[in-house]
Amino acid sequence: MITVFVCYNFDSAKDNHKKLLNTLYGKLGLKVVVVVNTKKLQVDMLTRDGALVSSKKVELANEEMEFSGYYEGIKFVFSEIRDVKEVLFLNDTILSHGKLRRSESIALKEYIIWRSLFSKILKNEKKITGFLHKSSYLAGILNFHKYINSKFFIVTQLSLSEYGRLFNIGGIDVRLSPLSSYENNIYTCVHYSNFLKSWLNGGGWYKSNSLNEDNIEFFKAKARSIIHEHYMSDPNNRLFDSIECVMRKSYIMKAVSKITGFSY
Structure with missing residues (x-):
């Protein structure tokens, strides 16, 4: 598996x-790791053993946060590798404040075992795999209720154009309206704009803060990143044959849920 780490x-x-x-994540059978450093504006490709294969400087405005890095990384992958079937995308929050919960780690370990046992008979389909999240802030706003978290996801069988x-x-x-709502061209209803305002500037997100001249571009970039995250799982894209949740595929977590009433 190829990994793009931002x-x-x-x-x-x-x-x-x-x-x-x-x-x-190192147990997922990583063969090549592409490190996209959005501060140093550099992309490096390394083997699993850490040998540097190639490197280049990039012009990266980082206006779309981790997604800016993901796209630079996957473009670099396709420029260096002919046959790209499966790519794991990660950003560095997964190693700090965005670490997987204990239940998610258990489910991922199970997923890794199943992959190692049955990798040769996996379906040859366009698929995104990760952790489906459901936000109470989005209830009744989008026509889909759950979305893949952008800090960790695996994509299979997409072309570079896809x-x-x-x-x-x-x-x-x-765009920020006079009422400080985040109007955008993807999810245009006022409720979604208000959701972004509530999440980013009303205490929802852990970095939530009031808008001012110094942070306005940061929050607009974060808003774009959130829209990207939802857009990936939007069925209207028609990019994927299936969307798979590691937690909901886990037999261990299904058993735990049945015994304890735990829900995800």
Whole structure:
């Protein structure tokens, strides 16, 4: 599996590679790791053993947060590798404040075991796999209720042009109305704009804050990132044959849910 890892730090590609390989994600059968450093504006491709294959500087405005890095990374992958079937996308929050919950880690370990046992008979389909989240903030706003979290997801069988459609870089326009609602060209209803305002500036997100001249571009970039995250799982895209949730596929978590009433 090829991995695109997006980070925002001054660590070397090898240090970031080592961090990743020393975690649970390193057990996913990673063959190549592409490290996209959005602070150093650099993309590096390394083997599983940490040997540098190639590297290049990129012009990256980072106006769409991790999705800017994801797209630069996948473009680099296709420029270096002919046959791209399966790609794991991660950003560095997965190693810090965005770590998987204990239940998610258990489900992922089970997923890794099943993959290793049955990888040769997996369906040859266009699929996105990750952790489906449901937000109470979005209840009744979108025509789909759950979305894949963008800090960890696996995509199979997409072409580069299809990745272009999936990430839609430059295609999301966010404007702040006089009432500080985040109007955009993807989800145009006022309820969605108000959801973004409530999440980003009303205490929903852990970095939520009031808007001012110094942070307005940051929050617009974060709004674009959130829209990207929802857009990936939007059935109107018609990019995927299936959307798979690691938690909901887990037999262990199904048993736990039946015994304890735990829900995800």
